[in-house]
Amino acid sequence: VTARSAAFAAADWGTTRLRLWLIDADGGVLGEFRSDEGMATAAARGFATILEEGLAQLGAPPGLPVMVCGMAGARQGWVEAPYVALPADLSELAGRAIEVPGLPRRVLILPGLAAAASQEAADVMRGEETQLLGIADALGASPVTVVMPGTHCKWVACEGGVVTGFRTFMTGELFALLSRQSILRHATGDAAADPGDAAFAEAVRAVIDDPSALASGLFGIRAAGLVFGTGQAPSASRLSGLLIGAEIAAMRDRADRVVLLAQGVLGKLYAAALEAGGVGFETVDADAASRSGLFQAARKAGLTGDQATRAGAKPA
Amino acid sequence: VTARSAAFAAADWGTTRLRLWLIDADGGVLGEFRSDEGMATAAARGFATILEEGLAQLGAPPGLPVMVCGMAGARQGWVEAPYVALPADLSELAGRAIEVPGLPRRVLILPGLAAAASQEAADVMRGEETQLLGIADALGASPVTVVMPGTHCKWVACEGGVVTGFRTFMTGELFALLSRQSILRHATGDAAADPGDAAFAEAVRAVIDDPSALASGLFGIRAAGLVFGTGQAPSASRLSGLLIGAEIAAMRDRADRVVLLAQGVLGKLYAAALEAGGVGFETVDADAASRSGLFQAARKAGLTGDQATRAGAKPA
Numbered sequence: 298v299t300a301r302s303a304a305f306a307a308a309d310w311g312t313t314r315l316r317l318w319l320i321d322a323d324g325g326v327l328g329e330f331r332s333d334e335g336m337a338t339a340a341a342r343g344f345a346t347i348l349e350e351g352l353a354q355l356g357a358p359p360g361l362p363v364m365v366c367g368m369a370g371a372r373q374g375w376v377e378a379p380y381v382a383l384p385a386d387l388s389e390l391a392g393r394a395i396e397v398p399g400l401p402r403r404v405l406i407l408p409g410l411a412a413a414a415s416q417e418a419a420d421v422m423r424g425e426e427t428q429l430l431g432i433a434d435a436l437g438a439s440p441v442t443v444v445m446p447g448t449h450c451k452w453v454a455c456e457g458g459v460v461t462g463f464r465t466f467m468t469g470e471l472f473a474l475l476s477r478q479s480i481l482r483h484a485t486g487d488a489a490a491d492p493g494d495a496a497f498a499e500a501v502r503a504v505i506d507d508p509s510a511l512a513s514g515l516f517g518i519r520a521a522g523l524v525f526g527t528g529q530a531p532s533a534s535r536l537s538g539l540l541i542g543a544e545i546a547a548m549r550d551r552a553d554r555v556v557l558l559a560q561g562v563l564g565k566l567y568a569a570a571l572e573a574g575g576v577g578f579e580t581v582d583a584d585a586a587s588r589s590g591l592f593q594a595a596r597k598a599g600l601t602g603d604q605a606t607r608a609g610a611k612p613a
Numbered sequence: 614v615t616a617r618s619a620a621f622a623a624a625d626w627g628t629t630r631l632r633l634w635l636i637d638a639d640g641g642v643l644g645e646f647r648s649d650e651g652m653a654t655a656a657a658r659g660f661a662t663i664l665e666e667g668l669a670q671l672g673a674p675p676g677l678p679v680m681v682c683g684m685a686g687a688r689q690g691w692v693e694a695p696y697v698a699l700p701a702d703l704s705e706l707a708g709r710a711i712e713v714p715g716l717p718r719r720v721l722i723l724p725g726l727a728a729a730a731s732q733e734a735a736d737v738m739r740g741e742e743t744q745l746l747g748i749a750d751a752l753g754a755s756p757v758t759v760v761m762p763g764t765h766c767k768w769v770a771c772e773g774g775v776v777t778g779f780r781t782f783m784t785g786e787l788f789a790l791l792s793r794q795s796i797l798r799h800a801t802g803d804a805a806a807d808p809g810d811a812a813f814a815e816a817v818r819a820v821i822d823d824p825s826a827l828a829s830g831l832f833g834i835r836a837a838g839l840v841f842g843t844g845q846a847p848s849a850s851r852l853s854g855l856l857i858g859a860e861i862a863a864m865r866d867r868a869d870r871v872v873l874l875a876q877g878v879l880g881k882l883y884a885a886a887l888e889a890g891g892v893g894f895e896t897v898d899a900d901a902a903s904r905s906g907l908f909q910a911a912r913k914a915g916l917t918g919d920q921a922t923r924a925g926a927k928p929a
Contacts, residue, residue: 372839380839380840411836411839411840412836413840413841416833416837416841416843417815417819417830417833417837418833419833419836419837419839419840419841420832420833420836421835421836421839421840449796449832464829465832465833465836466828466829466831466832467795467796467797467831467832468828470795470796471795471831474790474791474794474795475790478790478794479783479786479787479790480765480783480786481783499733503733507824508823508824508825508827508828509824509859509862509863509865510863511824511827511828511859512782512784512824512827512856512859512860512862512863513780513782513859513860513863513864514733515782515783515787516736516765516781516782516783517732517733517734517735517736517781519737520727520728520735520736520737520781521732521733521735523688523696523727523735523737524696524727524729524735524737525729525732525735527732540828543825543827543828543829544828544829546825546828547825547826547828547829548829549825
């Protein structure tokens with residue numbers, strides 16, 4: 298493993314973290330750098346400084362080009378890469394990448410996607426579109442709904458490599474706020490949701506049966522603790538079940554084929570919720586999705602192979 | 614106005630504040646004391662100390678009895694007044710009051726109510742039951758649903774002075790958490806919800822039409838800010854409309870007659886939401902409800918009139 302064979306560097310730069318890889322011309326990973334310096338930190342200390350530090354740690358040669366996805370392209374990020382409006386052909390993302398000016402190497406930032414049919418239906422993503430590009434082959438040509446768990450979970454309608462619609466749910470953020478900062482913290486404590494808990498599956502089904510059970514069921518978690526002495530683990534599981542169940546209830550117009558982009562504990566919770574709701578699904582491993590999408594975009598943008606050498610030789 | 618004619622003192626002791634009144638034998642108010650020393654503060658500094666300070670400021674005579682409602686009767690409060698299970702006859706609340714032991718005067722704490730049919734349907738209230746007692750005459754004998762806005766809004770089914778069911782919504786707390794601490798803060802800023810804003814009524818109707826629009830609509834508030842530059846006031850109004858609309862959607866099994874216990878700005882928001890949802894309602898002024906309920910309970914418990922003298926003369 299040597300930096301000499303690197304064709305480009307790939308960066309997934311989100312709100313709370315940066316992941317950086319050296320990639321060879323075949324998409325192979327030559328090195329990885331991880332940091333907690335997400336968008337907020339980077340905006341204060343300088344994106345270029347942090348990126349160069351990471352590249353130096355990886356032994357990246359001067360002039361090696363970099364393909365970036367995620368919140369670095371937000372308005373409050375490094376350089377804004379304006380949203381691409383739906384319907385969005387994932388293969389055209391690379392062509393909409395924005396080059397960061399005034400750097401000693403080429404750095405391209407991929408755009409996010411925006412649903413902008415109306416104020417009520419507005420939605421945005423930054424980073425997930427690159428994951429989708431990375432798994433586009435696995436998604437195939439037919440209509441599919443991709444579930445992408447996270448702090449803000451996305452349900453994305455894709456067909457033949459084109460994103461036709463998507464919806465964001467604040468589930469992860471709501472769980473954190475409610476279980477740590479609301480009155481429900483007395484019921485949940487620090488407990489994590491357990492996908493195997495009966496309270497989880499019951500809550501999922503209750504909200505699918507009646508979506509209004511989300512609003513009417515939250516305080517009941519605290520009340521059950523007071524009246525029945527319900528424990529912290531089932532309380533946290535019930536809270537999570539209500540929130541994820543509300544996603545399934547809202548996405549009843551999903552495609553017949555559902556693909557879950559599985560990521561660790563959250564992936565297990567969503568798998569259990571889909572099972573509880575009787576929704577059939579396949580799983581696709583999320584781990585390499587961003588990196589694979591960045592590689593495809595880099596190749597398309599001419600950053601890899603011969604182009605990489607050219608790009609690397611060109612001072613910006 | 615002199616403290617000599619006081620029959621008893623009435624205290625509404627909630628989570629965040631204490632209101633204390635001197636009341637004569639006819640229910641007339643002789644003096645009022647307000648403090649921010651709610652349950653949390655009082656648990657640290659001593660309920661008895663704070664109560665005696667308030668009574669001293671009002672010039673209450675030694676031995677004057679006190680009727681208390683609210684969170685002072687919670688398990689983590691002063692002395693626990695165990696919940697009364699549904700169905701609960703409001704006229705029997707006084708008989709279930711708990712006397713605080715070891716005090717130089719009689720202090721009775723009214724119980725709250727608990728819905729305990731199942732863990733999923735569990736719910737609790739402390740304080741609202743006393744407001745309901747205070748407006749019981751206005752509610753009459755027929756089935757009625759009482760909407761009680763607040764940090765935790767209650768929808769209460771009453772019939773002939775008996776509470777037969779209720780549901781708590783964390784609307785006020787959710788609005789505060791989402792507009793101040795979630796990603797939606799970037800959209801709402803410090804703006805208050807405006808009941809006259811078209812975005813408010815539209816959001817109310819959207820969630821009544823489809824209750825799953827609560828979960829799927831939250832992040833859209835942020836997205837509309839990014840994509841359309843939607844302002845803070847309509848963003849806050851939309852958030853509030855989604856949350857209050859979810860209450861109306863969940864309470865579709867309400868009684869034909871709906872009574873709104875109107876309280877300031879929140880009362881105006883709920884009135885506008887009910888109107889937007891096409892729900893007919895009457896309003897009852899909330900201001901005197903707690904005091905009136907405490908007076909009725911005190912009379913029933915024998916704290917007023919001759920009994921007050923007797924109680925006041927009796928060292929505990």
